[in-house]
Amino acid sequence: MIRFWGQSKFSVDPLKPVGCELFLREKIGQSWVLPNNFDQFSPRQIADLLLQTVPALPKGLKNVSINLDPEQFIDPNFCDTLKKIKNQLLPVTLEVELTEHPANCVISTDQIRLAAKRWFDAGIDLVMDDVGSGENQIDRTLQLDPYVQEYKFAIQNFRQTRSLTSIIHNLSFWCEEAEKKHKLFTVEGIESKTDLELLINYRINMLQGFSLGHPVYLPTLAEQSKNSVIQFTKSKNS
Structure with a gap:
């Protein structure tokens, strides 16, 4: 059994x-x-789980994103399958995050770039996950620049102390790159109020981290409906 946590x-x-x-x-x-x-897990399994999960999310969210490793990212079946269901998720928009993980097989820069264009043409926003970490260094980021809407910077990948001061150089670099390239910029790994205070002078669009909210189990529509029936029965019999 698989489920999304969010x-x-x-x-x-x-x-x-x-x-x-x-x-x-x-x-x-x-x-x-x-x-x-x-x-x-096949593209169809992921798509079906999205269709069961996203409508059960709290109202008011603008977008959801899923992580794809390079092998999934370049697979046309993933793009084609998610393209077919993305309008069924509206008004929530679907994004894909290209992870920084190394591929388990040889994948060329051309393959990654062509895949990025495919996602772009499909109308699904592309997020560069954990920029500056793993495979998502500046060279790959520049190659994909025409197709990317957002950079995500993971401070936990650079943190050597409990302060952000040790990674200010990297943070500043990617913040400036995002501004120059007109990309949304998200900082993840926020763990304390001190982190928030140190970020106040940066042009940041979104924040993510344990101090704001841990990943939680997300019910599907079927589970949500079952819980509603149970709650209604209890209320009716009380």
């Missing part, structure tokens, strides 16, 4: 949830765990 993304001013990043989890025994192999 972590809210917050606008800066005012500070309120405006989106949600979805994380795929698999139930093993009584625990929900990170799957060992994401390739075992």
Whole structure:
């Protein structure tokens, strides 16, 4: 069994949830765990789960995003399948985040760039996840620039102390790149009020992190309906 867990993304001013990043989890025994192999799940399974999850989310969210490793990102079946269902998720828009994870096979820069164009042409926004980490360095980011709408900077990937001061250089670089390239800029890994205070002088569009909200289990429509019936029955019999 698979389900999405979700972590809210917050606008800066005012500070309120405006989106949600979805994380795929698999139930093993009584625990929900990170799957060992994401390739075992077909595009159709992911699409069906989106159709069951997104309409059950709290009202008012503007977008949801799912993470794709490079192998999934370049797979035309993923793009074609999600393109077919994206309008069924409205008014919530669907985004894909290209992870910084290395591929398990040889994938060329041309393959990544052509895939990015395919997502762009499909009308699905592309987010560069964890810029400056793993494979999502400046070279790849510049190659995909015409097709990218948002950069996400993960301060937890650079944090060596409990202060942001050790990673100010990297943060400043990517914030400036986002501004120059007219991209939305999200900072994730917010863990304290101090983090928020240190970010106040940067042009940041959205925030994400444990101090704002942990990833939580998201019910599907079927589960939500079942819970509503239970609540109605209890209320009726009380």
